[in-house]
Amino acid sequence: MILVFGQSGQVARELARAGGVTCLGRDACDAGDPGAIRAAIESHEPRAVINAAAYTAVDRAESEEDAAFALNAIGPGAMADACAASGIPLVHISTDYVFDGSGKTPWQPSDAVAPINAYGRSKLAGEEAVCAAGGTHAILRTSWVVSAHGANFVKTMLRLGAERDALNIVADQIGGPTPARDIAAACLSIAEQLIADPAKSGTYHFAGQPPVSWAEFARAIFDRAGLRCSVTDIPSRDYPTPAARPLNSRLDCAETETIFGLPAPDWRAGLDDILKELSS
Structure with a gap:
């Protein structure tokens, strides 16, 4: 059995759907409480752990940095320590927000990190805690998670596109929309491979x-959903938010395919699957 921290988030829900896992929601275990985390791992005796729990409210994290660090740094550190003590692997989901978003070249896993907001700082601290534990682990950085459930860009655009004839969408932030279902499948495969080869x-x-x-992604959503909503490109400065966003969120995924045999997913196919699920 693989133990998953998280239950209601996009990736956790896809992990539960895939089967073969036990998902712990907040009612079963506070993913920011080291004692509860250790007890959960010891009592379940899993073959591996996947951390799909996180504080993901990027703008709110600017005023709730302690809460973000509890879930995104202290919790993962406790998971990593407990996994290392039990000799089992941990797969920890992280984010493109650990980078500063400069340039136009896809970020390599080994590139220097320099987060530009509180959320990114909390996720980087989580990465550092996982590494410091010294156990078998994979930190999997992803970006722009979307699915048929939860709050995400696809669902927001479908709602707004049905209500309005035109939208202004940020066009200078570039990244890779990633279907939660693909992330879940990747986490499960990586966990099994780490068991066999630490x-x-x-x-x-x-x-x-x-x-x-984001603007191009919105157009693709409207086109595939058959919505008549025009999109006007705007710069990030015209859509101010409490937390700064990286402009360059491109991630180089070649090493993941080389080591684990997992090619980067095509978000267009994932979008079609999401729209099909929502329509049914």
């Missing part, structure tokens, strides 16, 4: 391809 431990990238702007 030497595969490390930091990896897994994000949808090809890179696209």
Whole structure:
């Protein structure tokens, strides 16, 4: 059995759907409480752990940085310590937000990190805690998670596109929309491979391809959903948010395919699947 921290989030729900896992929601275990985490891992005796629990409210994290660090740094550190003590692997989901978003070249896993907001700082601290535990682990950085459930860009655009004839969408942030179902499948495969070969431990990238702007992604959503809503490109400065966003969220996923045999997913196919699920 593989133990999953998280239950209601997009990736956790896809992991539960895939089967063969036990998902712990907040009612079963506070993913920011080290004592509860250790007790959960010891009592369930899993073959591996996947951390799909996180504080993901990027803008709210600017005023709730302690809460973000509890879930995104202290919790993962406790999971990593407990997994290392039990000799089992941990797969920890991280984010493109650990980078500063400069340039236009896809980020390599080994590139220097420099988060530009509180959420990114909390996720980086989580990565550092996982590495410091010294156990078998994979940190899987991903970006722009979407699915048929939860709050995400696809569902927001479908709602707004049905209500309005035109929208202004940011066009200078470039990244890879990543279907939660693909992330879940990747986590399960990586967990099994780490059980067999702990030497595969490390930091990896897994994000949808090809890179696209939010505005281009919105157009694709409207086109595939048959919505008549025009999109006007705007710069990030015209859509101010409490937390700064990286402009370049491109992730180089070649090493993930080389080491684990997991190619980066095509977000267009994932989008079609999401729309099909929502329509049914």
